[in-house]
Amino acid sequence: MKPQNNSRKDDIISWAQLKRDIQEAAPSLGIDDIGFAAADPFLSLKEVLLDRRRKGYESGFEEPDIDKRIYPELSLENPASLISIAVAYPSKMENPPKSEPGRNRGILARSAWGRDYHHVLREAMKKLEEFIRLRVPEARIESMVDTGALNDRAVAERAGIGFKGKNCLIISPKWGSWIYLGELITNIPFPPDTPVTEDCGECTKCLDACPTGALVGPGELNAQRCVSFLTQTKGLLEEEFMLKIGNRLYGCDTCQTVCPKNRGKHWNHRPELLPDPEVAKPLLLPLLDISNREFKERFGESAAAWRGKKPIQRNALIGLGNFKDRLAVPKIIEVLLKDPRPELRGTAAWALGRIGGSEAMEGLGQAAEAEQDEAVRDRIERAREKLLKTSLAGDSKYGNPSPVPRTD
């Protein structure tokens, strides 16, 4: 078989046979779902991407060259088809450890629970490439996951893996949205699959539940407001967003956990994707002391580690603030007074303002005298003003701890 001679009838039959062989072999290659599509340009996606750029809705994590996203031929010369693969991951944790005062916990999004999916999908795609090359030695193949040029969801949708939900996610009728996506571009002209016809119907649960209103319309996301994006940034966050982050350390699953299409969908057939509770739901306080080496040892295997430890530590401070955990105050004051990173000191000031109490107020006063960074000084002042206001309003001195919703 030669990919070039695809006009002959028996060649077409052979590609259809190879496709069937691949479909049959997929589970043994570590693939849960597989779909085939033509490698035509994604022309209708172009206006969507340009519109997002105009509106400032991009995250900055996507491939910046819009043409590369639209034209598969810019990633592989003369492409004939795309193969989309999906790997399903767990949505439930067995015996999750519970938060308690002084031992409050954060949470990683499910997509970061087990081993980093980039490795898992790259390994599966490598096996698939080998499987194809063994049968078609001259095949040209380019594979990618997440960080590649193509839009993984657009490919998956065209290849019939699932439909696009109003929450933006590709929802598979079989697996729900708990799937990672990757794709191969090849010069083999596989017969295409047909897209899934199911849709969300009248449901709007994800739009209603999104904590920040980041889903500005069905399937339209302002990434700058998305909690998943915000938890992956490194700077000081606005109060509005810190309140909404709750105890999330990385990512956000709300628009998926509320989705009726995910009801009863939980995939635990891959041990490497199962969560270690001390990684997926770690104690918040010890995170503030974690060394680079310890961070790498504990979180290095997770997809949550790609931005380093700073965002996770900042989010741990936000979580402690949102839990209003008085037992955490001495440690947070230590961060405020001693941490060399202004983003952490500024967030610590906010957390103290949120927790309140005389000890927090004293720490803020001490920091106000020593702090040189303009942005951090501003956060300290805001926190002090807030606490003064609550004490003047007759609450217990400098604010009252109250229970806070958790995000498990």
Ligand code: B12
């Ligand atoms: C940048 C990025 C983000 C950004 C922005 C997300 C976004 N919705 O745009 C941030 C950091 C916020 C993010 C968050 C998450 N992400 Co992300 N992310 C990406 C990345 C790298 C690019 C996405 C992108 O291009 N967005 C631009 C918009 C336009 O496209 P889109 O939503 O991806 O796809 C839609 C368009 O293509 C549209 N479309 C296509 N053609 C046309 C034509 C017309 C006319 C129209 C109207 C629309 C349309 O349909 C698609 C589905 O809605 C992809 C990997 C990749 N290379 O594609 C992963 C990816 C989308 N992320 C993924 C995941 C798992 C997540 C999170 C669930 C992680 C978490 N738990 O926190 C959240 C979900 C947030 C959400 N509701 O979307 C998975 C999605 C798997 C799935 N089942 O859909 C991907 C595919 C990574 C992977 N390889 O598995 N992510």
Ligand code: SF4
């Ligand atoms: S991931 Fe969270 S913040 Fe982002 S769209 Fe979904 S619910 Fe909204």
Ligand code: SF4
């Ligand atoms: S919650 Fe409802 S509207 Fe949102 S993706 Fe799921 S089915 Fe669609």
